[in-house]
Amino acid sequence: MRADEDQLREWMIGGLDGNAADHTRLLAAIVPILTAFFRRRMNEGADVEDMVQDTLIAVHTRRETYDRDRAFTPWLFSIARYKMIDNFRRNRRTVPIEGLEEILVSEGFEDAVSARVDIESLLSQIPEKQARLIRATRLGGSSIADVSAAESLGISDVKVSVHRGIKALAAKVGKTR
């Protein structure tokens, strides 16, 4: 299971305060995240493990540049993106044009991550059941039928909860504007 923003941030801050166990947990937890990040953006032939290790070292040696008051994942992805662009620059001759396009596309990725963080904070403000079902159906991508089976709830119950939750979220967003 993937650790979420709050968990990662807690471990990061623990590491900054000198807790080695937290720091090790953090590094282990970001390996799958980074692997997915590079796999999605780099060519078939790219050495993803090498990139992940490079980024782990950067996260470790540059950890003092993390600001405890800000979100962790955007910081992590900025480092990963920098390492990827630096890698492209180093191997400029062998990089096909597609690689560059992917960098341009990935520019929107950070926004998506920030949006995700915002959604999590909104979800925490609505009833737990609605939030859980929205996470499963709308963010996790499971079907209504699967979720109703997994949660042993009626299909209409799931539908109604998701619908009410979305409405509540829309109202919250309207209020904060």
Next chain:
Amino acid sequence: MNTQDLIDTLGRDVRPVPRHAVERKIALALILGIIGSTVLIVATLGIRRDLGAAMGEADFWIKWLYTASLAIVAAGLTFRLARPEPARFARWWLAVPVVVLALIGIAELAAAPPSHWLAMWLGRTASKCPFLVLGLSIPILGALLWSMRRLAPTRLAAAGAAAGLTAGAFAATVYCLHCPESSAVFVLTWYSLGIAFATGVGALLGPRFLRW
């Protein structure tokens, strides 16, 4: 090396990091650079002999406040660009000292007869002032780049330019100890030109020296 082994190795070296570690490092570099540039000015150009008297005049403090306020805003920009994911920064703050000094300059020109304008603008040192500011910025820019390369700037040209701007503005602040000029239009033109040179040098050096 296996990724798990790497993690175990890195996990053995976990020193606590103080809050605002980035700001502390850059501030330390700035202090060292400013000391370097002050030593440079004392050793080469010398301090103006009438410094004590000049410090009683408003001109001196207008000049000094212009360069010092620019330096402080630029340092704020440098702090941010030394991090991988810079926080938003209202760059137009940089324009505030420039606009204020321009208004003072216009008021000074309006109060003087047009026949004096050229002399006020060029002073006696216009041709060397920008280069002296650039020269004095070298110790500060060197120290800033050296400290930033161990941090994590991701926009290298912008980070280099911010370091250059900071170095140039602090160098101009130090240069006030020597410079005998007093008109606001002089400072606005030639000091700013020197600061702009330093910014340009920083922008060129950034992508080469700040890579990590």
